[in-house]
Amino acid sequence: MHIYSFCPRWGQSHITWDDFASMVKSSGYDGVETDIPADEKERDIILNALSRHGLQLIAQHWETVEPDFSRHLSAYKERLEIMALANPVLINSQTGKDHYTFEQNALLIEAARELAMATGIPVYHETHRGKFSFAAHITKEYLQRIPDLMLTMDLSHWIAVAETLLHDQQDAVAIAASRSGHFHARVGHTQGAQVNDPRAPEWEESLNVHIDCWDKIYKANKEAGKPFLTFTAEFGPAPYMPLLPFTRQPVANQWEINEYMSGMLKSRYKV
Template identity: 45%
Template sequence: MEILFFCTRWGSEELKWADFSRKVKDAGFDGVEASLPLHPGDQENMMESLSKYDLKLIGLHWDTVTHNFGRHKAEMEQRLFALAAIDPLFITSHTGKDHFSFEQNIELLSRAEEISLSTGVPVLHETHRGKFSFAVHQTKLFLERLPWLKLTLDISHWYTVAESYLQDQHEALELALFHTSHIHSRVGFTQGPQITDPRYHEWQEALQHHLICWDKVLNIQKNEGAQFFTFTSEFGPYPYMPSAIAANAVAGCQWDLNNYMKDLLKGRYTNHLTKYYAG
């Protein structure tokens, strides 16, 4: 099973696409995870730059935030179709709202699946605060109702919402891991979605809880015969990045952390395959 590593565009929006793509390629990433630029010229620059540097694309849908359900659904449809039209590897979607009803979120998830089937572009749904999947126990209900549902796992959100590493929610967590098809490799903890630095001694417990779950996901995917699996390094800028860091150092620090996560996981899963997921 091939492991592919992606870099988030989040936090680097000030860079021209050509400069960003060259930087990503030089760092050893296989591709970029990004939302669709609003301006057609920027979309063209993105696609040309990714092609020039032979970088794959994961589409990101996060920008449907309307609280009115009818308008929300229409905007989601528009954005998913637009992303699918540029033929990404798949789309990660921030789907629904935590305050929508269960049936309303089911309607959104079902519509996203219809769009996926009609376009041929898989739509994965990110585990995220504020969305249908804001907590592991809630996500379990959707997975039981919609067994075809596939997740982008950002487990940092669940640790924060539950204020625990989910030791007491084993059944719900295991079900979610079986439905995970992509991972956002940001490290959070029980009081926030992003630690300061995964290289620091005081954050090793949090890092290990993430790695245990990620190991399990790769083991599941390998045993199911997946041809490839994807990680996106997704440490974010301020306000995810602690504000105590000097403003002019935040961008560099974010880049360093995302590179570190890529190299850590590449070493863990590419060079020591059998140790961490033997099947």
């Protein structure tokens, strides 16, 4: 099974798409994870830059924030259809709301399933604060009740929500790992979704907890006979990245950390 690493556009929007794609390719990534604009010309700028540099695309959905469920469902379907026009490898979706009912969130998940069936583009639902999948024990119930539900695993959110490293919820983590087709390689801690620098020795325990989860995802996909697995090194800019007071200077370099995470995991899972 091949492992493909993706670079987030998040934090790099000040760079033109062509320059960004060149940097991504030079850093050894296989593709980019980004949201997809509705405007066709803006979309073509992205797709042409990726094509010129031989990069794959993961479409990222996060924009549907309408609190009224009926309008939310309509907007969600529209966003998925726009992303499908870009023909990505997969769609990573931050789906629903933590305050919607199970039945409401299930309708959103069903809408994603219908689009995936119609287009052949997988839709994986990211474990994320504020969404249906905001906590390990809640997501476990969705996985048990919706047999074909697949995830993008971002363990950092669950750790921040639970304020633990989830040693007491390993059954939920194991089920989620077995149903993850993509993951975000960001390291969280018990008080937040991003450590300042995963290379620092004080974060070794948190890093190892995340790596153990990613190992489970890799093993599950390999045993299932999947031809490839994708991940995005997704350390973000401020406010995820801590800043020094008054000067607002980041305490670490986002680009360097993501390069480190990508290289470390591609080496770890090298076939």
